[in-house]
Amino acid sequence: MKPLRPLPLPSGPRVLDHLDDLRAILDGSAAFAPIPESDRESRILHDAFGIGTDVADDVSLIVATSGSTGVPKGSQHTPATLAASARATADRLGGEGNWLLALPPHHIAGLQVLLRALAAGHIPAVLDLSEGFDPDALADALDHLDGPRRYTSLVPTQLVKVLDSPRATTALTNLDALLVGGAATPQPLLHKAIDAGIPIVRTYGMSETAGGCVYDGTPLHGMKITLHGSSAEGIGRVELTGEMVAHGYRLLPDHPAFARPGTFRTDDLGRVDDGVLRIIGRADEAISSGGLTILPQVVEAIIIEDPAVAECAVIGLPDERLGEKVVAVVVESESDSVDAQRLRDTVTDRLDRYAAPREVIVVAELPTRGPGKVDRRTLRHRFG
CATH class of the missing domain: 3.30.300.30 (ANL, C-terminal domain)
Structure with missing residues (x-):
């Protein structure tokens, strides 16, 4: 057993002061719960995750569920689940590379940008978000991003702003891949980005799966999609099985979403057409x-x-x-x-x-x- 320690992560270049802590998450030498600098949210996570108390030896990361509307749950990850995610991501994108962080680092999407870069032996670049997202600042940061392959990750609302900036749009066309997730990407926005020459990859995943585990509708290597309780139209609740699935929720050992080890039952309703997953909606938002x-x-x-x-x-x-x-x-x-x-x-x-x-x-x-x-x-x- 080892103590779960808080890891306050600022949304800006100061996050690089915590590289040793992030490496400890990857090698399992310590266990951390990333938290924002906001006192209120930090207190909520501190209580919900039992920060300061012991976790299992193989657990190195407790990360909050971004989809939670009440008290957040903490997905328990190990060096093995994070390594499986990093390998599968690199395989799908064409190889390891360096990453630019343009998302809050205490959520899984932003955190994985940092961890994937470190796992590949690179120091990630970081966009300063303290004054909000600035497409021109993104272009500046991408101009200085070094690596054999270059990646970043955005949410759809950021991509909307990028496409209004010719300079930022051009900068994204020079990447090897732009991952867009966090919310469904509207089709008009997707087509506009593709027409502009941006190498966009739509991602689907959550903290329970160490981030994106389905790219452009097809699962990453080692991930399996099952539809539970499919209707006559082929719509069912999405279940995800693979090595990157979390080891349950922190302090919730019998949660039904993890009824089977290595499998996470989501609240998403989906359909698989010709091997491609299409998310229809969420059962809890109907x-x-x-x-x-x-x-x-x-x-x-x-x-x-x-x-x-x-x-x-x-x-x-x-x-x-x-x-x-x-x-x-x-x-x-x-x-x-x-x-x-x-x-x-x-x-x-x-x-x-x-x-x-x-x-x-x-x-x-x-x-x-x-x-x-x-x-x-x-x-x-x-x-x-």
């Missing part, structure tokens, strides 16, 4: 309206195609007649103004009237949690 079930992500995928919509989140709000009503919260694009009736008509034509938003709310920005994921709970609280 909207029940008038006795019918609506998956927000399906409606969002249609609304985001409207040229007036830059970002979109669909939520269910209380309704006396329907139980819940479908509401679209959108950020307008710079090129047009949102036409609520047009959005309703489009969703009605593509899906059905029951899925069309009863209300369309325009906001300046969407609240997020974790690495770029929309915070639906905050939206429901704000507008409910």
Whole structure:
């Protein structure tokens, strides 16, 4: 047994002061729980993870679940799970290389950028996010990123800003791969990035799988996808099995998501078409309206195609007649103004009237949690 120690990681170049601690996570000589510099969130993680108490000898990392809407859970990783993730990632991308960190380092996506670079023998580059994400600063950092192969990882909201900057866009085209995850990448955004020549790779994964474990819909080497309880349409709850799967949750030894060692049952609903995984939505975010079930992500995928919509989140709000009503919260694009009736008509034509938003709310920005994921709970609280 060894004590679990806190690892405060700043979102900026000062994170490089902790390289020895990060190497200790990789070799298993110590156990750390990465935490942000925010006092409030740090206190929550300290209590939830039992920081200061002992962990098993093989555990070297407890990392928070970014998808949690209440008390976060801590995924338990070992040097073996992290090594399996690093190997599989390098194999898929074409070889080991150096990485630029442009994400918060205490979440799994940002943390893995650091760990993969160190595992390959490189010192990662770090973007200063203290004043927010700046595409031109990203271009400067990429100009100075050395390595046999060069990678970085962004969330979709960052990619939107990059594509508005010709210089940043050009800088990304010179990478060997840009990983985009943290939230589903809208198809219009994906096509715009591909047309610009950016070597984009869509990733799917979570802290429970040491980060991305499915790239462009196909699992990395050693990862297996199973759909649990598939419907007649082939939609089921996604289960992931492989060497990079966490050893359960910290202080939650009998959690049903890890009922079988090496397998994690997600809350995501998906379908596999010709070997490619497509995430349809989340079981815990479904909207029940008038006795019918609506998956927000399906409606969002249609609304985001409207040229007036830059970002979109669909939520269910209380309704006396329907139980819940479908509401679209959108950020307008710079090129047009949102036409609520047009959005309703489009969703009605593509899906059905029951899925069309009863209300369309325009906001300046969407609240997020974790690495770029929309915070639906905050939206429901704000507008409910």
